[in-house]
Amino acid sequence: xxxxxxxxxxxxxxxxxxxxxxxxxxxxxxxxxxxxxxxxxxxxxxxxxxxxxxxxxxxxxxxxxxxxxxxxxxxxxxxxxxxxxxxxxxxxxxxxxxxxxxxxxxxxxxxxxxxxxxxxxxxxxxxxxxxxxxxxxxxxxxxxxxxxxxxxxxxxxxxxxxxxxxxxxxxxxxxxxxxxxxxxxxxxxxxxxxxxxxxxxxxxxxxxxxxxxxxxxxxxxxxxxxxxxxxxxxxxxxxxxxxxxxxxxxxxxxxxxxxxxxxxxxxxxxxxxxxxxxxxxxxxxxxxxxxxxxxxxxxxxxxxxxxxxxxxxxxxxxxxxxxxxxxxxxxxxxxxxxxxxxxxxxxxx
Amino acid sequence: xxxxxxxxxxxxxxxxxxxxxxxxxxxxxxxxxxxxxxxxxxxxxxxxxxxxxxxxxxxxxxxxxxxxxxxxxxxxxxxxxxxxxxxxxxxxxxxxxxxxxxxxxxxxxxxxxxxxxxxxxxxxxxxxxxxxxxxxxxxxxxxxxxxxxxxxxxxxxxxxxxxxxxxxxxxxxxxxxxxxxxxxxxxxxxxxxxxxxxxxxxxxxxxxxxxxxxxxxxxxxxxxxxxxxxxxxxxxxxxxxxxxxxxxxxxxxxxxxxxxxxxxxxxxxxxxxxxxxxxxxxxxxxxxxxxxxxxxxxxxxxxxxxxxxxxxxxxxxxxx
Amino acid sequence: xxxxxxxxxxxxxxxxxxxxxxxxxxxxxxxxxxxxxxxxxxxxxxxxxxxxxxxxxxxxxxxxxxxxxxxxxxxxxxxxxxxxxxxxxxxxxxxxxxxxxxxxxxxxxxxxxxxxxxxxxxxxxxxxxxxxxxxxxxxxxxxxxxxxxxxxxxxxxxxxxxxxxxxxxxxxxxxxxxxxxxxxxxxxxxxxxxxxxxxxxxxxxxxxxxxxxxxxxxxxxxxxxxxxxxxxxxxxxxxxxxxxxxxxxxxxxxxxxxxxxxxxxxxxxxxxxxxxxxxxxxxxxxxxxxx
Numbered sequence: 001x002x003x004x005x006x007x008x009x010x011x012x013x014x015x016x017x018x019x020x021x022x023x024x025x026x027x028x029x030x031x032x033x034x035x036x037x038x039x040x041x042x043x044x045x046x047x048x049x050x051x052x053x054x055x056x057x058x059x060x061x062x063x064x065x066x067x068x069x070x071x072x073x074x075x076x077x078x079x080x081x082x083x084x085x086x087x088x089x090x091x092x093x094x095x096x097x098x099x100x101x102x103x104x105x106x107x108x109x110x111x112x113x114x115x116x117x118x119x120x121x122x123x124x125x126x127x128x129x130x131x132x133x134x135x136x137x138x139x140x141x142x143x144x145x146x147x148x149x150x151x152x153x154x155x156x157x158x159x160x161x162x163x164x165x166x167x168x169x170x171x172x173x174x175x176x177x178x179x180x181x182x183x184x185x186x187x188x189x190x191x192x193x194x195x196x197x198x199x200x201x202x203x204x205x206x207x208x209x210x211x212x213x214x215x216x217x218x219x220x221x222x223x224x225x226x227x228x229x230x231x232x233x234x235x236x237x238x239x240x241x242x243x244x245x246x247x248x249x250x251x252x253x254x255x256x257x258x259x260x261x262x263x264x265x266x267x268x269x270x271x272x273x274x275x276x277x278x279x280x281x282x283x284x285x286x287x288x289x290x291x292x293x294x295x296x297x298x299x300x301x302x303x304x305x306x307x308x309x310x311x312x313x314x315x316x317x318x319x320x321x322x323x324x325x326x327x328x329x330x331x332x333x334x335x336x337x338x339x340x341x342x343x344x345x346x347x348x349x
Numbered sequence: 350x351x352x353x354x355x356x357x358x359x360x361x362x363x364x365x366x367x368x369x370x371x372x373x374x375x376x377x378x379x380x381x382x383x384x385x386x387x388x389x390x391x392x393x394x395x396x397x398x399x400x401x402x403x404x405x406x407x408x409x410x411x412x413x414x415x416x417x418x419x420x421x422x423x424x425x426x427x428x429x430x431x432x433x434x435x436x437x438x439x440x441x442x443x444x445x446x447x448x449x450x451x452x453x454x455x456x457x458x459x460x461x462x463x464x465x466x467x468x469x470x471x472x473x474x475x476x477x478x479x480x481x482x483x484x485x486x487x488x489x490x491x492x493x494x495x496x497x498x499x500x501x502x503x504x505x506x507x508x509x510x511x512x513x514x515x516x517x518x519x520x521x522x523x524x525x526x527x528x529x530x531x532x533x534x535x536x537x538x539x540x541x542x543x544x545x546x547x548x549x550x551x552x553x554x555x556x557x558x559x560x561x562x563x564x565x566x567x568x569x570x571x572x573x574x575x576x577x578x579x580x581x582x583x584x585x586x587x588x589x590x591x592x593x594x595x596x597x598x599x600x601x602x603x604x605x606x607x608x609x610x611x612x613x614x615x616x617x618x619x620x621x622x623x624x625x626x627x628x629x630x631x632x633x634x635x636x637x638x639x640x641x642x643x644x645x646x647x648x649x650x651x652x653x654x655x656x657x658x659x660x661x662x663x664x665x666x667x668x669x
Numbered sequence: 670x671x672x673x674x675x676x677x678x679x680x681x682x683x684x685x686x687x688x689x690x691x692x693x694x695x696x697x698x699x700x701x702x703x704x705x706x707x708x709x710x711x712x713x714x715x716x717x718x719x720x721x722x723x724x725x726x727x728x729x730x731x732x733x734x735x736x737x738x739x740x741x742x743x744x745x746x747x748x749x750x751x752x753x754x755x756x757x758x759x760x761x762x763x764x765x766x767x768x769x770x771x772x773x774x775x776x777x778x779x780x781x782x783x784x785x786x787x788x789x790x791x792x793x794x795x796x797x798x799x800x801x802x803x804x805x806x807x808x809x810x811x812x813x814x815x816x817x818x819x820x821x822x823x824x825x826x827x828x829x830x831x832x833x834x835x836x837x838x839x840x841x842x843x844x845x846x847x848x849x850x851x852x853x854x855x856x857x858x859x860x861x862x863x864x865x866x867x868x869x870x871x872x873x874x875x876x877x878x879x880x881x882x883x884x885x886x887x888x889x890x891x892x893x894x895x896x897x898x899x900x901x902x903x904x905x906x907x908x909x910x911x912x913x914x915x916x917x918x919x920x921x922x923x924x925x926x927x928x929x930x931x932x933x934x935x936x937x938x939x940x941x942x943x944x945x946x947x948x949x950x951x952x953x954x955x956x957x958x959x960x
Contacts (some may be wrong), residue, residue, distance in 0.1 A: 497893025600790025
């Protein structure tokens with residue numbers, strides 16, 4: 001099932017939740033909608049599900065207009081952030097719900113329903129909880145049941161709204177991997193919403209980075225990390241060192257001092273230099289464009305993370321860099337830094 | 350807790366399942382024990398009064414309540430049985446008494462069932478959707494609480510009485526609303542209008558719309574969603590509202606008195622019969638009927654307390 | 670009204686304005702039914718009341734309202750309700766204090782019976798109180814010996830109004846008192862405040878909004894009360910006749926206009942007073958921050 005979203009606009013009063021959003025999702029893809037709160041990702045998800053309606057725009061599934069139908073007719077499986085399990089029903093009844101409310105004509109007989117529920121509970125490895133109530137389950141278990149419930153109706157699309165947001169870190173990690181392996185088993189077109197970039201990069205086939213109602217970039221996790229298209233994406237994904245620079249002609253200057261880096265076609269004017277922590281080359285004093293004093297060093301594994309106070313700039317700029325441990329840095333040491341890989345974006349981006 | 354009153358009270362307070370702490374003339378305040386009980390102040394700690402003061406306060410409270418609440422209640426039963434059990438039972442077996450009981454039950458059944466259905470519908474409309482004017486709507490629903498029972502009856506006389514707006518039309522078509530069961534039912538429906546909605550609205554607001562949305566996304570229709578998902582979740586609140594509604598419906602006096610015409614054997618509810626018998630000095634009979642109403646009140650209170658505990662528990666266990 | 674269905678041609682979908690719909694179904698139906706029921710049962714009857722009022726000229730209205738009997742009835746209703754509410758304010762505070770802060774045998778029982786004046790049908794309360802306070806009643810007798818006549822006098826009205834107002838102050842203040850932070854008192858005590866001082870300058874002020882609400886509720890209820898009061902009242906015009914009774918009498922005389930006028934005055938006066946208490950509360954809340 002492919003999904004196409006065109007020119008979606010959604011406003012809540014004055015606030016623009018979605019501003020002309022276009023998106024295409026391929027069949028069987030596992031897509032992440034990633035962004036900070038207020039970016040519109042959940043609104044977009046709910047519009048696709050039919051739980052919300054756009055002010056204008058189109059949504060189509062396999063070429064057919066989806067907006068003519070309500071959520072109950074779109075055959076979409078939705079997993080809520082807080083599970084939304086039916087509190088007065090057992091786990092079994094929760095999962096069976098979608099099958100039980102089907103119109104008489106289509107509904108399966110009780111035996112088939114039972115079999116299917118068992119199948120799903122086996123799939124999420126929780127069939128031993130079949131007679132419990134949601135209040136008796138842990139968060140992680142509830143979420144898996146919510147997923148089983150959504151899968152029961154054999155949805156063409158699976159939508160997950162911050163599915164692991166309410167769980168603690170360890171359970172989140174486990175469920176992430178579990179979701180990925182589940183998806184590779186069942187191949188349903190899936191979209192999940194998250195504000196956790198690690199989660200998006202780890203799990204998804206493609207990532208859609210959103211901010212303030214707009215899509216900033218769509219790409220594979222690798223693309224989004226290595227080739228961020230905008231300052232927002234660079235800043236949101238992974239850690240970045242950001243320095244205000246001025247671009248004129250062929251030179252890039254920081255506080256008037258030229259940095260020995262190519263402009264790479266960046267437009268003239270006030271700009272921002274984005275460098276990943278591990279893309280700053282460290283060398284002895286005098287060998288690079290920037291200089292600074294090491295303030296503090298933390299070592300873990302093969303990396304040492306150093307806080308460096310850049311010289312000039314009133315001693316107010318402290319940046320964090322990651323360096324290999326072939327030569328241990330010492331606090332107080334003066335080092336040179338040279339950006340190896342970097343991006344320059346216009347300052348108002 | 351919001352102790353704000355408004356001209357007519359808002360029901361959108363999440364805390365209580367019973368209308369309380371807002372300006373409702375006839376709402377039944379709830380006795381919330383407090384979810385987190387504190388240690389009672391003991392003589393050893395800094396938080397209490399000296400012994401004699403405590404004694405006086407307790408004595409005052411107890412004697413006041415005894416005089417003003419316990420004694421009246423006891424008087425009802427004492428007077429009812431003052432001439433023995435046989436007199437009591439025969440008073441209840443009188444045809445007038447039986448017809449009053451029948452009428453009371455009928456009117457209660459009508460008003461409770463109608464207000465139940467419409468209370469649920471109103472609560473659904475208010476809590477599951479967003480729209481402007483919600484507060485106004487809730488205020489309007491609460492209106493009967495703020496109005497004196499006599500005025501509640503008056504408004505129907507103004508509509509359906511001989512000189513009322515529809516008076517001539519009704520007479521021409523020989524339709525009797527006042528001084529007949531329909532009038533009594535209408536007046537009772539008016540005064541009991543808010544109970545079910547007010548019990549449900551805070552409860553349903555607290556429960557939110559997520560489960561309903563989940564049901565819809567799984568393919569359920571509106572009715573299926575309501576009956577399979579919403580209704581089981583609100584059943585205790587519903588019972589609570591029905592309980593209060595029924596208690597008020599059976600006990601209503603002022604409004605019904607105005608519209609009923611007091612026609613013996615026909616348009617007397619139990620409270621009205623109590624009045625008539627009392628005014629005729631038939632004390633045993635009067636208090637016999639009164640004792641039935643008093644027992645209803647006591648049972649209502651007991652069940653209400655149980656339900657309140659259920660509702661509190663439900664709230665605690667559903668806090669994920 | 671729905672999204673334009675000129676759609677779903679192969680690959681070509683016409684972009685349209687999508688109508689505003691809600692997630693959950695049934696808005697139209699349930700709102701419609703709600704508004705209809707509301708109108709039939711409440712709005713139309715009340716509109717009738719106000720329409721009838723406007724049939725009177727201002728002079729007529731004023732004449733009715735300021736007639737001697739009407740004024741006295743209003744005075745009695747409002748005056749005695751106010752006094753009764755004050756008593757309930759005082760006793761309610763004492764009762765709620767004892768119920769929340771102390772432990773004594775039978776506490777739970779007494780806590781439960783606070784609701785009785787509210788749950789008991791008004792006619793039952795009326796006859797019970799009359800029986801109790803009549804000349805030969807359990808309380809009326811001893812009081813008569815002391816020369817105090819309760820039943821069939823304004824004092825009886827007052828007693829009935831106190832009875833029905835009991836739950837309002839208690840139940841309104843109770844949750845607030847329960848939730849009161851013990852640390853506030855401990856802080857006051859540790860700073861050297863006497864118990865008296867702590868109670869009257871620290872605790873009670875923070876209860877003022879709830880107390881005022883309870884007072885207003887008790888007052889409003891007493892003003893409109895009919896069933897509990899008319900048995901024990903003497904119902905003598907100008908002496909022990911309450912306003913609701915006068916309305917009933919006027920109705921039985923088919924003097925609809927009079928009845929309506931009095932009713933409107935009662936409604937307006939109640940609303941004004943409640944409004945004033947509202948303001949008072951808000952003022953109190955700014956002076957003493959609520960918990």
